[in-house]
Amino acid sequence: MAKMKGAIVVDMVSCKGCSLCVEACPTQVIGLADEVNAKGYNYAYMVNPEACTGCSNCAMVCPDSCITVYRMKVAEPA
Amino acid sequence: MEVSIKDIIKPENLVYQKSSLLTEKPMHYCPGCTHGVVNRLIAEVIEELGLQQETIGVTPVGCSVLLYNYIDIDWQEAAHGRAPALGTGIKRLRPDKYVFTYQGDGDLAAIGTAETIHACNRGENILMVFINNGIYGMTGGQMAPTTLEGMAASTCPFGRDPERDGNPLRMTEIVATLPGTRYVTRQAAHTAGAVRKLKKALIKGFNNQKENKGTSFIEVVSTCNSGWKMTPVQANEWMVENMFPFYPLGDIKDK
Numbered sequence: 001m002a003k004m005k006g007a008i009v010v011d012m013v014s015c016k017g018c019s020l021c022v023e024a025c026p027t028q029v030i031g032l033a034d035e036v037n038a039k040g041y042n043y044a045y046m047v048n049p050e051a052c053t054g055c056s057n058c059a060m061v062c063p064d065s066c067i068t069v070y071r072m073k074v075a076e077p078a
Numbered sequence: 079m080e081v082s083i084k085d086i087i088k089p090e091n092l093v094y095q096k097s098s099l100l101t102e103k104p105m106h107y108c109p110g111c112t113h114g115v116v117n118r119l120i121a122e123v124i125e126e127l128g129l130q131q132e133t134i135g136v137t138p139v140g141c142s143v144l145l146y147n148y149i150d151i152d153w154q155e156a157a158h159g160r161a162p163a164l165g166t167g168i169k170r171l172r173p174d175k176y177v178f179t180y181q182g183d184g185d186l187a188a189i190g191t192a193e194t195i196h197a198c199n200r201g202e203n204i205l206m207v208f209i210n211n212g213i214y215g216m217t218g219g220q221m222a223p224t225t226l227e228g229m230a231a232s233t234c235p236f237g238r239d240p241e242r243d244g245n246p247l248r249m250t251e252i253v254a255t256l257p258g259t260r261y262v263t264r265q266a267a268h269t270a271g272a273v274r275k276l277k278k279a280l281i282k283g284f285n286n287q288k289e290n291k292g293t294s295f296i297e298v299v300s301t302c303n304s305g306w307k308m309t310p311v312q313a314n315e316w317m318v319e320n321m322f323p324f325y326p327l328g329d330i331k332d333k
Binding site: 014061 | 267
């Protein structure tokens, strides 16, 4: 059966670390970094990239449009 | 087969990216502000409908006053509360253009009540977007007409008392009773599902202008986490618990 695998790219410069994407992610992929960006915010990044399905929920709730989502079908070995 | 992130991040796998109508300018809103989401959705809707050259927006006074910096379309800046009047003028002079106003609750439901009600009553063929967070965000979190009973604000720190401060105002229900409105709905943007519904409502609001049948009015129940003194996530939870019972979501009028 094919499985959806996804990945996100967060624009860490414009991310304000509001963590709405962390809440919106159904598979707990996203977390806030310990480091801060130039504005002093703990930006979002993929803590658990393996679990990402590319559902775009994070990008939907992001107020600063800093998430780009990619998704591809991966055939699983039977 | 193991797939690495590098294999996934390729142009052919792209499913979502920032709208090309949004400028590179970073938004000045506080982290987690609903304005950012709604601004982005408007840009996406205009891009998807191919209306960049045909749309004229009217920006308000309030937190979203700098909206004209963020979406690459034609804009005019209205005096406080007067966006529906300015939108009326634009639409009557250029009926071929798509005109929308974007206002907060201090702008639309306080100083601009008369303009709002009369534009809706005349049935001006424009889209009005109303961001309702129950507070004056930009000026320091003062009580707005839409502040809930018991809700604290900087000018009512112990909560709004209807005996002293009057009752909260449901603007959307009021305009729904007017004959000029065609589509009146209340949406939110706190979850991905709500955002998708809001986007559909905005698409409908823009498309309604083709038929010249009256005003489309979309309220977005929003958060002001700075004004409410909460984190963005707490503010969303507070909104679901307290704002939604008084401001229930859904279409109020659709004819």
